[in-house]
Amino acid sequence: MNNNLLFDFIVDKPSKTVFVNREFAAELSLVWDAFTKQEILDQWWAPKPWASKTKFMNFEVGGRRFYAMVSPEGEQHWSCQRFTSITPKTNFKYLNAFSDKDENLSLPGSEWDLNFSEQNGITKVSITIYNESLERMEQQIEMGFQGGFTMTLDFLESLLPTLSKK
Template sequence: MTPHLHFDFTVNKDNNTIHVEREFAGDLETVWDCWTRPELLDQWWAPKPYRTRTKSMDFREGGTWFYAMISPENVTHWCRADYQAIDLHKSFSGLDAFCDEMGQINTEFPRAQWNNRFNPGAGGTKVNITIQYKTLADVEKIISMGFKEGFTMALENLDRYLEERFRLWRGAKTSNTARVCTYLNFDGNTEEAFQFYRSVFRTEFGGKGIQRFGDIPAETDHPPVADAIKKMILHIELPITGNHVLMATDAPKEMGFTLTQGNNMHISIEPESREEAKRIFDELSAGGVIEMPLEDMFFGSYFGSFTDRFGINWFVNYQTKP
């Protein structure tokens, strides 16, 4: 866990509940997606060395998430979560249970009511989790099974996933000279597009050249990059005409993207100073919709993104650690 992120785990034996309060270094929408989209849950939900594999998910009131926790020896433990109430980007609740491969509940283990609330804040998103059991004996059984340790590890997996996810916002800039770029997202064909642009403008790739998701250094405490995206483009730059630079990344669903026409292009402003970054962000975003508040990011940028009141997408990025 990143040291400055808030974490609190308490057990209330009077009302048979476990309460977890946890902060994550990500914007509200991204953290919400990580808790509600199966391809993202599979990246972090299981404590290491286990892994999660979703069989089916229907995230709606009355729907079910049916998934497996798989040990290093490939022993499968089936689980299900039955969703009860959902308030988009604010909260959701439901019942969890161990079950068999057909989804039949295993009554030998306690079933619990989960209530999860999401709150944006300075520097991240706070998730408040209340887990209600029927009896104190149920609480004690879950705790004795190592729930606190396992859930803590899973939440740390999410920290690491978010770190890799937001690595995409970092360019290859090596100085704080002001510049304006156009940042593009593609559905897996960034390389094809940029080879085409390169042939038209007769220029060469800048920065660190072609960087792929598979180039992300393997670290024992980070989730591995999915094989399906290793050859996709993590970052690429191409100077075109008039000293303008095109920058881009592929936008795979495994990294939390939902790519649609209209949200795949941003004007990226890189001011010379922190003060100018704040002024531009505050004035340009007035009357618009802020996607990510302007904040210090762990990857070394003072960064924010928004859609202005005319529907144009912007990044403001002051590189504090060039």
């Protein structure tokens, strides 16, 4: 892990927003693919020892990703991401909500805004997560979102060099 790379995780309760900024020592196109392709997402989008299992994904405006985070014992926590805006290699946005296995959403959800930029082979991902309710945001934080998402992004960092060789 390159300890010189930027990593910020800021919780702003008054605005019900979480800001995450993370740099990766990889080209923008590879990092973009890691966030937007099902076969790569399922390799890292869960804190270990949990795994990500996508039931279906259609990465286009109006499309969605329906997936579960699965524990080693087989416990499943389902979520749905509904893509609202995509500017290739630069930005995408989605509405995220927990759900049951039949995709019945548990609202309120959160709006994710992901921005990508590259400079000198370092790709920066800036994520803004706006929560529709302070209660939902606090529930996520209590459930260990910061630690879990940090572990997940760390795992992506370790995975990227193996992806660039493929």
